[in-house]
Structure formats: C-alpha cells, structure tokens
Amino acid sequence: MAYLLFLLANAALYIRPSELFPSLGNVQFYLALILAAMVCSIRQLHNQLSIRTMIQQPINLCVIGVTVATATSHLSVGYLGGAAKSFEAMAKVCLYYMTLVAVVNTPQRLRGFLLNSVCCSVFMISFSILDYHKFVEDWSGRADLWEIKNLERDLPDGVPRQLRHVPENDTESPDGNTPWYFRLCGLGIFHDPNDMAQLIVMTGILCLYFMTDPKMTGIRYAWIPALGVCCYGLFLTHSRGGLLAGGVAMLAWLTTRYGGKVAATIGALGVLAVPVALGRQGNIDLSGGTGQQRIQLWADGLNQLKTSRFFFGIGEGMYADVAGLVAHNSYVHAYVELGFIGGTFFLGCFFIPAFYMYRLVRTKQQIEDPELRRLMPYLAGMGAGWCMSMMSLSRCYMPTTYMICGTLAVFMNLAGYYRRRPAPVQPLNPQLVQRLGFSSLALLGAFFVFVRVFARFD
Numbered sequence: 001m002a003y004l005l006f007l008l009a010n011a012a013l014y015i016r017p018s019e020l021f022p023s024l025g026n027v028q029f030y031l032a033l034i035l036a037a038m039v040c041s042i043r044q045l046h047n048q049l050s051i052r053t054m055i056q057q058p059i060n061l062c063v064i065g066v067t068v069a070t071a072t073s074h075l076s077v078g079y080l081g082g083a084a085k086s087f088e089a090m091a092k093v094c095l096y097y098m099t100l101v102a103v104v105n106t107p108q109r110l111r112g113f114l115l116n117s118v119c120c121s122v123f124m125i126s127f128s129i130l131d132y133h134k135f136v137e138d139w140s141g142r143a144d145l146w147e148i149k150n151l152e153r154d155l156p157d158g159v160p161r162q163l164r165h166v167p168e169n170d171t172e173s174p175d176g177n178t179p180w181y182f183r184l185c186g187l188g189i190f191h192d193p194n195d196m197a198q199l200i201v202m203t204g205i206l207c208l209y210f211m212t213d214p215k216m217t218g219i220r221y222a223w224i225p226a227l228g229v230c231c232y233g234l235f236l237t238h239s240r241g242g243l244l245a246g247g248v249a250m251l252a253w254l255t256t257r258y259g260g261k262v263a264a265t266i267g268a269l270g271v272l273a274v275p276v277a278l279g280r281q282g283n284i285d286l287s288g289g290t291g292q293q294r295i296q297l298w299a300d301g302l303n304q305l306k307t308s309r310f311f312f313g314i315g316e317g318m319y320a321d322v323a324g325l326v327a328h329n330s331y332v333h334a335y336v337e338l339g340f341i342g343g344t345f346f347l348g349c350f351f352i353p354a355f356y357m358y359r360l361v362r363t364k365q366q367i368e369d370p371e372l373r374r375l376m377p378y379l380a381g382m383g384a385g386w387c388m389s390m391m392s393l394s395r396c397y398m399p400t401t402y403m404i405c406g407t408l409a410v411f412m413n414l415a416g417y418y419r420r421r422p423a424p425v426q427p428l429n430p431q432l433v434q435r436l437g438f439s440s441l442a443l444l445g446a447f448f449v450f451v452r453v454f455a456r457f458d
Contacts, residue, residue, distance in 0.1 A: 002040035003103045008118045009033035009096075010246035013399060014120035014199075016188040020127075030085065037099055040129050044094075045100035052208040056424040058432065059409040062348035063402060066334075067094040068340025069313070070397070075313035076339075089397065096399050101413065107371050110410055117403075118206040121199055122393050125233045128186045128196070133234060135165050147176060147181060168192055168238075170344045184236035189357050189398065197242020198232055198389040201249050204230040208253075209378040221231070240291075241392030249385025256361055256377035264367050294328045294392065299451040301336035305444075313339030319394070330390035330401070335444055337396075344440040346396055351436055353408035356426045361416070369418040371412070382409055 012205050038045060047053055054061040070090040074082035139145060140308050145167055147215035152161045157210050166183040183193035190196050204227060211223035212218065234242055299325050300323035304314050327333040335343030359365075359379050368372045384405045416425040426432065 002099075003038050003109060003112075004035035005040060006099055006103050007113065009037055010113070010116055010403070011120045011142055013189070013403075014117070014124045014187070014310065014436055019187045034096060034099065034210060037103065038095060038302040041099060041102050044105075045098055048098045048102050056426045057409060057413060058100070058426065058428040059349055059352050059405060059412070061096070061428065062345045062352065063094055063097050063405070065337070065345030066342060066349070066396070067091055067394070069338040069345060070316040073313040073315045075339050077315065077317060078310075082317070090367055091397050093397060093402055097402040097406045100403065101409050104407075104410045105413070107369050107414055107418075110375075110407075110414065111371065114206055114407070114411075115210070117202055117228075118210065120345055121203040122207070122229060122293075125196075125200060125203065125351060126192070126229055129233055129236065130230065132165050132182065132184045139163075139167065139182070146300055166237040181238065182236075183238045184233060189400065193237040194239050194241050194389070194393050195395070197237040197239035198245060198386065198393060198395075199400070200230050200237070201242060201245045201385040201389065204246070205249055205378055205382045205385065207251065209375065209458055213374075241389055244391075245389035245431055246383040249381040252384035253377050253381030256357065256380040257387070272415060292302070292454075295455050297323050297325055298329055298332045298447060298458065299455040299457075300324075302451060304336055304449055305340070309339060311339045311341055313337045314343055316397070326394040328392055328394055330394055331443065332447055333394040334396040340440070343444070344436060347440050347443060348436050349402070349405040350408075351382065351439055352432070353405065353412055354387075355432075355435065356412055357416075360425075366420070367418055368413050368420065369414070372414055372418055375411070376415075379408060379411055424444070437454045 009030055012033055017029055018027060024126075024412045048057075048060055049064075054064070058172070059142075067090045070089035071083040074080070074086060099447065100113075104110050142148075148162055150169055152163055165185045168183060169180050184196055185191045185193055186196040190199055207223045207227040207230060211220050211227065213220050234246060234406055301319055306324055313335070314322060314337055316351065319337055327336065331343065331347065334346040338346065357376065360367075360376070367376070383404060386401070412425050416423055421423075
C-alpha cells in the first residue's frame with residue numbers, strides 16, 4: 001500500500017490535477033498522498049533514519065545534512081524565524097527522499113517507479129506541447145505582448161498569469177520590430193523553460209531504457225513516439241542548459257555502456273553539428289547576454305564566501321538579496337546560501353553515486369541481477385544530465401532533485417544486495433569523507449577561478 005501511495009504522490013509532482021481541472025481549486029493531492037505513504041511506511045522510514053543505515057548509505061546522511069544546513073545557515077546569524085521556515089520546507093523534501101528509498105526496495109519496484117515517472121512526464125510534456133501551439137497561435141502578433149510580459153515579470157509565485165509560456169526576443173526591444181519566439185513551459189514546478197528542459201532530458205533517457213528492453217518485444221517500439229515528443233519538446237524550450245544536459249547525459253550513457261573512446265568520438269561529432277543544427281540553443285556565449293549575466297550572479301554570490309559566512313553561508317533563500325536574482329547554478333547557490341559545509345553535503349548527494357558508478361565500471365564488479373546491470377548506464381546518463389542542468393538552474397531544494405539522487409541511492413542499495421556477497425557498496429568511511437571534502441574544495445575553487453577569468457563588470 002505504501003508503494004502504491006508513493007507512486008500516486010510521485011505522479012502528482014508531474015501532473016497537478018488542479019491545473020488540468022481548475023474546478024478542483026487548491027486541493028493538495030500531493031501532500032495528502034505523500035503523508036499517507038509515509039504513515040504506511042513508518043517502520044521502513046525509521047530504518048532509513050537510523051545511524052547504521054546512514055553509515056551504510058551515506059547519501060541519506062548528505063540529504064539530512066542539507067536539511068540541517070538550511071536551518072544552521074540562519075541560526076549562525078541569529079535569525080530564528082528564517083531557520084524554522086527553511087527547515088520546515090526542506091524537511092518535507094527530505095521526507096519525500098526518505099520515503100522513496102524506503103518503499104522502492106526491489107528491482108521490480110524500481111522499474112515500476114521509473115515507469116510511473118516516465119509515463120507521467122511524457123503525458124505532461126505532450127499536454128504542454130499542445131497547449132504551447134494554441135498559445136503561440138493566440139499570442140503571436142499581439143501588440144501588448146511586451147507590456148503584459150513586464151507586468152507579469154515581478155508577480156509573486158502562485159499568482160495566475162496570462163502568459164503560460166515564455167515569450168522572448170534576443171534584443172529586448174519594445175518597438176515591435178524584433179520578432180518574438182516562445183519557449184515551452186510545463187505544469188506546476190516545471191513552469192520554466194529550463195526546468196522543462198531538465199525534465200525532458202531525464203524523460204528521454206528513460207524512454208531509451210524502456211525502448212531497448214528485450215522483454216517487451218514489439219511493445220517497446222511504442223516508446224519511439226515518446227522519444228520524439230521529448231526531442232521536439234526540448235527544441236521548443238530553446239534552452240541552452242537543456243541542450244548541454246542532453247549532450248552530457250548521452251556521453252555518460254555511451255561511456256558507461258560502450259566505453260570512453262566511443263563516447264569521445266560521437267561527442268566530438270555532436271559538438272561540431274550543434275551550432276549549425278540548433279540555432280539559438282547551439283549559440284553558447286559567455287562574453288555577453290544571459291551567459292555573462294549568470295557569471296556575474298555567481299561572482300556576486302561567491303564574494304559572500306570571502307567573509308565570515310564561509311562555513312555556514314548567508315542563509316537559505318537569501319541569495320537574491322545579495323545578487324538581485326538567484327544564482328542560476330545549484331552548486332554555487334548551495335555553497336553561498338548553506339556555506340561550505342551545506343554545499344559539501346549537497347555535492348555529496350551526487351558525488352557518492354557518481355564515484356560508485358565510476359568504480360563499478362573501472363573495476364568491472366559484477367551485479368548479479370541482469371536488469372540492474374542493464375539499467376546502470378541509463379541511470380548514469382540520467383544523473384549526469386541532471387547534474388549538468390543544475391549548472392544553469394538553482395534547484396538545490398526541489399523534490400525532483402532529490403528524486404534523482406534518491407533513485408541513484410536505491411540503485412546502490414540494490415546493487416549491494418545483488419552481489420555474490422551482499423554488502424553496502426559505498427559505506428561511510430574516512431576515505432570517502434576525504435574524497436568528498438577534496439572534491440568539494442576543488443569544485444568551489446574552480447568556480448572562483450572561472451568567475452575571476454570570465455566575469456566582466458565594465
């Protein structure tokens with residue numbers, strides 16, 4: 001029962017009934033379903049929160065570390081109200097993650113969870129594309145488009161908007177001479193072109209996984225149209241970050257499945273073809289436009305770490321107060337708001353499974369379950385694509401981010417069980433702590449060097 005309720009709650013993350021059927025009002029289906037799933041899995045949740053389990057599965061510890069860091073980031077400056085509010089919000093996300101790793105505890109359940117996620121995603125992407133074309137037809141040529149966009153720019157979250165998709169022109173000229181183009185948005189938490197692109201990349205990888213399943217015989221070819229929907233949807237987002245995420249996801253999949261030489265060859269050909277084939281999405285420029293604006297946002301935030309805020313950060317939700325906008329980079333955002341300690345915990349959520357998969361490929365360790373072996377390259381691609389997309393999005397507190405690291409944690413749990421001698425595959429030990437600490441310092445240092453070289457404040 002807990003597993004079924006969790007699948008329904010997960011579906012509600014992608015498909016919000018109140019957006020499809022406005023007459024339902026503000027009924028919180030997701031909240032009711034996830035609470036019911038937690039109640040039905042209380043014993044498994046208690047096990048996931050035990051010290052023994054956190055040593056065996058350090059990703060659990062990292063997620064709890066991020067949750068605690070949202071509070072300590074405010075407590076370090078005496079802001080008790082902010083600490084309580086931030087901890088409450090992140091605790092809900094943490095419990096979603098814990099419920100995921102608690103109830104998805106067999107290869108069959110993992111496959112069912114992935115099938116649930118990809119079907120809901122494809123439905124939402126298809127619905128959004130249909131709505132996009134209707135929106136473009138209704139709004140193309142409107143003389144008041146610029147005015148309405150400016151009016152809705154500063155509306156708070158949750159306020160209904162007329163613009164369901166994002167109209168843009170590269171020169172931001174209000175005279176109407178520059179043609180507008182429209183960027184695809186999704187429902188709910190995916191109501192942003194870059195969030196939508198992030199989801200589409202994940203969905204595309206999962207479509208490939210089910211399409212290549214030899215057990216599904218002729219049925220598996222039904223995933224080809226779904227994959228086409230993902231490719232078309234990614235194009236409509238006009239997201240450069242989504243394009244990069246897709247490229248990194250495919251390279252990770254190729255490397256894990258066929259080896260580095262094949263991935264390098266195909267990757268080089270792809271890099272040559274992208275600028276010609278995809279226009280704006282293939283035009284990635286760091287010297288001006290949104291690319292330079294984001295680098296300046298990173299620089300403004302990283303400057304805060306040169307003060308006494310280095311270890312505990314400036315406070316969850318405070319980035320826009322010092323830089324004007326969020327970082328548009330989840331790693332920089334986490335380091336600045338949560339400090340080096342919280343940022344390291346956030347990095348650990350993805351570093352630990354990445355390090356395990358790297359070690360698994362390099363040492364050629366054997367996983368006894370054939371479906372888990374087949375699944376690993378796709379999870380590597382899904383995780384790598386999500387990590388790449390977080391380079392251009394601030395999504396360090398969103399449930400979907402912890403759905404990804406939760407899926408990777410479940411895979412690690414099952415991979416450890418389905419060995420000739422079952423044992424945790426990557427337990428917490430001094431060597432892992434050392435590697436994570438050095439990697440975190442290296443990443444943070446790389447960000448400082450990058451903004452020093454590329455930021456232009458003329």
